[in-house]
Amino acid sequence: MKRRGIHRGIAAALTLACLSVAAGCHSATGPSDAADGAGSDNGRPSIQATLRWEEVKDGRNSAREEYASRMANCKAAGWPVKELGPDEIGKLGTGQVELWIDARGAYARETSWKLGVMDLQAATEDKGVCMARLEEVVAEGNDDYRDRGEADEAPGSAEQDEQAKVLGFQRIGVAQVGGQPCLRWRSEDQEVCEWSGGRAWGIDDGPAQTGCATQGPMDYLNPIPLQAKPAEGASGCIVQLQSMTVSKGLLPEVARALDATATGG
Numbered sequence: 001m002k003r004r005g006i007h008r009g010i011a012a013a014l015t016l017a018c019l020s021v022a023a024g025c026h027s028a029t030g031p032s033d034a035a036d037g038a039g040s041d042n043g044r045p046s047i048q049a050t051l052r053w054e055e056v057k058d059g060r061n062s063a064r065e066e067y068a069s070r071m072a073n074c075k076a077a078g079w080p081v082k083e084l085g086p087d088e089i090g091k092l093g094t095g096q097v098e099l100w101i102d103a104r105g106a107y108a109r110e111t112s113w114k115l116g117v118m119d120l121q122a123a124t125e126d127k128g129v130c131m132a133r134l135e136e137v138v139a140e141g142n143d144d145y146r147d148r149g150e151a152d153e154a155p156g157s158a159e160q161d162e163q164a165k166v167l168g169f170q171r172i173g174v175a176q177v178g179g180q181p182c183l184r185w186r187s188e189d190q191e192v193c194e195w196s197g198g199r200a201w202g203i204d205d206g207p208a209q210t211g212c213a214t215q216g217p218m219d220y221l222n223p224i225p226l227q228a229k230p231a232e233g234a235s236g237c238i239v240q241l242q243s244m245t246v247s248k249g250l251l252p253e254v255a256r257a258l259d260a261t262a263t264g265g
Contacts, residue, residue, distance in 0.1 A: 045201070046102040046251050049224060050242040054094045055212040059233045063093030067115050067132065074130035082118055082131040091134060095212060096242075097220050100253040105144040107257035108217035112137045141218035142257040154199040160206040169207035177226035178241045190230045192239075194223035197246060212237040 054061060067089065074081045084092075095112035116135030117128055155163070161171060169185040175193050176182065182193035185207035196205040203222050210228040214220070226244070230236025 045246055046249050047099065047198070047244070047246050048101075048251065049099045049244040051097040051099075051220060051225070052094065052240050052242050053097065053212050054238045055236075056093075056230065056238060057235045059230075059235075061093045063115060064089060067092055070115075070129060071132070074127075079127045079130045082133070084132050084134055088113075088134040097217050099217075099221060099224065100251045100257075101221070102249070102251045102254050104146050104250065105142060105254055105258050106218070106221055107142045107251075107254050108140065108221060110139045110217035110220075112139075112212075139216055140257070141216045142254075142261055143218065143221075144258055144261070154202055154204045155206060160204075164207050167207055167209070175227075178244060180226055180241065180244050180246075182226045188231065189234065190228060190236050192228040193226050195226050195244075198224070210237055210239055 055063070067084065071081060071083060091113040092115055093113075095110055097108065097110045100107045114135050114137065116133045118131035118133050119128060154160075157171075164171060164185060168187045168189075169192075170187070172184045172186050172191075174181065174196070175184050177193055181196045183196045183205040184191065184193045186192075187207070187209075190210065192207060192210050194205040194207065195203065199205060203224065205223055208223055208225075210225045225239050226241040228237060228239035230238070
């Protein structure tokens, strides 16, 4: 299950009241901001969000079940075992997506965790799979908005409903997640609440299939899912907003990502 990859430029000048899930709002600027010169508009909003996801099969975390079964079989066979710690077990089959967006562009980083082994060569033998290791995978992406015009406002309700119908979704209301507004949608497979606070900058709040296995972290940018869950007892992806800040200023994370891309770093 994959999300639509829609990355519209966020370039409309706007003075925004500060909304925050985390304690306090701030203007996040850094030394690199000066390099953008007059092309930067500090009156435009910046967005920082952290999402957590968990992949489930038939309503259960299959990665943890696989680990428990493997360890039980290894012990029953009398083979040497290297177990994960409780915190490591809790990360299996989960991921974290961090988003940074400002007037210049966007940067996204996804960290996910899966079950690995201490020695890949030894794992070719049955006993090798008993030496467990938590494997961390990091994926990154960015998008540069500086050479684009102003973003179009997100589609209106009638157009959204038509698009939603094609995707098999139905509008079911509005809600707040962590103090942030979102639009709720439901299909046969899942329910999702897309952030509705960014329509003026072209961030859609229409529905998109929200999966843990995406084409990369940029897939979480437009729309931004504040919450998602599969149908009761079904397989899919549980997404939950951890924190979100909408404020003024420029973000150093965006500057570093765009600079690295420009220099081939």
